Amino acid sequence: MSLSIVEILEKKGAMTDLELQKELKSNFGEVSFRELNTGLMKLELAGVLWVSRLMRGKRQVELTGRPVID
Numbered sequence: 001m002s003l004s005i006v007e008i009l010e011k012k013g014a015m016t017d018l019e020l021q022k023e024l025k026s027n028f029g030e031v032s033f034r035e036l037n038t039g040l041m042k043l044e045l046a047g048v049l050w051v052s053r054l055m056r057g058k059r060q061v062e063l064t065g066r067p068v069i070d
Contacts, residue, residue: 001028001039006048006063014062016054 001024008023009015015023017036024031040061043049052060 001031001035002043004028005039005043005061009049009061009063014060017051017059017061020061 004024004027005020008020012023017040021031021033021036024036040049040051044051047064049061049063052062054060
């Protein structure tokens, strides 16, 4: 799922976590908010993306622009 998150953000640019969850649901079927948070946390710790709070219950997700190295 991490690869799909990166691909979606590369295509569409920065988006909210809810928009990202909708995109993932169209690819994978049902994606829980917990699964999304786990994927986002792993990618954020790896330096691939960052998540910032827009308002209560809404977060902005965007790529850092650095190359992804596994």
